[in-house]
Amino acid sequence: MNTHHSDILVIGAGPAGLHAAFYAAWRGLSVRVLEARGEVGGQLSALYPDKRVYDVPGLPGKRAAEVVTHLLRQLDGLNVDMRVNTVARQLEKVDGGWRVSTDGDTFTAGAVILAAGLGTLLPRAPRVPGADDHPDVRTDFPDAAGLGGRRVLIVGGVPQAARAALELMDAGAKVTLTHSRALFRGSPMTLEKLEAARTGGGLEILALARLLRLTPQGAELEVDSAARSIGADTVLILGGYLPDLSPIGTWPLDWRGDYVPDGPGGRTALDGVYVVGDLAQSGGDFKLISVAFAQAAVAANHAAHHVMPELRVRPGHSSEKR
Ligand SMILES: Cc1cc2nc3c(=O)[nH]c(=O)nc-3n(C[C@H](O)[C@H](O)[C@H](O)COP(=O)(O)OP(=O)(O)OC[C@H]3O[C@@H](n4cnc5c(N)ncnc54)[C@H](O)[C@@H]3O)c2cc1C
Structure with missing residues (x-):
């Protein structure tokens, strides 16, 4: 296990974390982002990727997944190292800053920006009889390339289920998609493609x-009151994502329920640890992307000054810089 250092460590790659990463890196600092999920974007990617969002400044009516694409594009060319599938678990004070431990590597930084939102948005565990008997049961959006040529049974009606079905079909998998309701969720375009693929x-x-139940060979279903066995090499159970703050819940941040109190500049009770986005108490009921952006801009500039006191807190105008 290795230790990696950066000027700033951001925990969580939702809109707050991505915008904080942008600002700190744009000020010239090295930034590392730890994200528990396999993809960035926080709630936008996990909970409503296909919904249109009307109140993000400058991007009216874009789908949430597109908003994430734009946030990522803004990091192009900046010194930001993104680590997905990495859950921050311990926080310790060290000389010159903080150390954050995960199940693998350890990360040190002069300042930490907590952008953990509602908590890790990790997949629900499958609650299906026989789940332990099948050799390849997965619960998160898969890498389609690795599943070409396999028989894949996808279970669920979340937007990721329809998308996974189409991506796996395109990758050459033999796909069966099943759901306990008649309707699947997804963007109109995805659902049209799904219907076209079906017909x-x-x-x-x-x-x-x-x-x-699942069996070692696949699954047993009830379809129109009749039993049906499906052979499947891979079973993908997509049941949504559960928010969980417990990995950071014991950090001494003076918690107020699910919130961390934020003082001026996003400061927490710990010197050099800042909080932004849905996790920050000052936002209260305003759990909004635009609020997260503003908090991220303020906290990232304070964190930059904390790490490099020669940098002024105020960033100046980007329009005046190259
Ligand atoms: C259905 C729905 C619709 C919405 N529509 C709108 C809308 O139209 N307009 C609007 O402004 N807002 C909307 N919101 C709210 C908006 O999505 C949130 O305010 C926003 O996502 C908050 O951003 P965040 O970065 O603070 O947190 P999140 O988006 O929750 O991101 C936090 C990230 O941190 C990661 N994380 C947590 N703990 C750890 C850890 N220990 N280690 C590593 N990573 C961790 C999580 O996996 C997650 O990816 C909507 C929310 C929902 C659920």
Whole structure:
């Protein structure tokens, strides 16, 4: 296990963390972002990727997933190292800053910006009889390239289920998509493509269907009151994502319920640790992307000054700089 140092360590790659990373890196600091999930974007990617968002400044009516794409684009060319599948678990004071431990590597930084939102948005565990008997049960959006040529059963109606079905079909997997309701969630374009794939025979859809149990060879379902066995090399159970603050819940941050109190500049009770976004108490009921952006801009500039006192807190105008 290695230790990696950066000027600033951001925890969480939702809109607050991504914008904080931008600002700190744009001020010339090295930034590392730790994200528990396999993809960045926080709630926008996990909970509502296909919904249109109307109140993000400058991007009216974009789908949430597109907002994330734009936030990432703003990091192009900046010194930001993004670590996905990495849960921050311990925080300790060290000389010159803070050390954050994960299940693997350890990260040190002069300042930490906490942008953990509602907590880790990790997949729900499968609650299906026989889940331990099947050799390849997964609960998160897969890397489609690794599943070409395999028989994949996808269970669930969340937007990721429809998207996974189409991506896996395109990658050459033999896909069966099943859900306990008749309707799947997703963008109109995704749902149109899904219907076209179904009528064109590219994949099979079984809905309404009840997943009864998994077997070593696949699954047993009830479809239209009749039992049906499906052979599957991989079973993908997409049941949504659960917020969990427990990995950072014991950090001495003077917690107020699910909030961390934030003073001027996003300061917390710990010197050199800042909080932004949905986790910051000052936002209160205003759990909004635009509020997260403003908090991130303020905290990142204070954190930059904390790490490099020769940098002024105020960033100046980006329009005046190259
Ligand atoms: C259905 C829905 C619709 C919404 N619509 C709108 C809207 O139209 N307009 C609007 O402004 N807002 C909307 N919101 C709210 C908006 O999504 C949130 O305010 C915003 O996502 C908060 O950003 P954040 O970065 O603070 O937190 P999050 O988006 O929650 O991101 C936090 C990230 O931190 C990661 N994380 C947490 N703990 C750890 C850890 N220990 N280690 C590593 N990573 C960790 C999580 O995995 C997550 O990716 C909506 C929310 C929902 C649920």
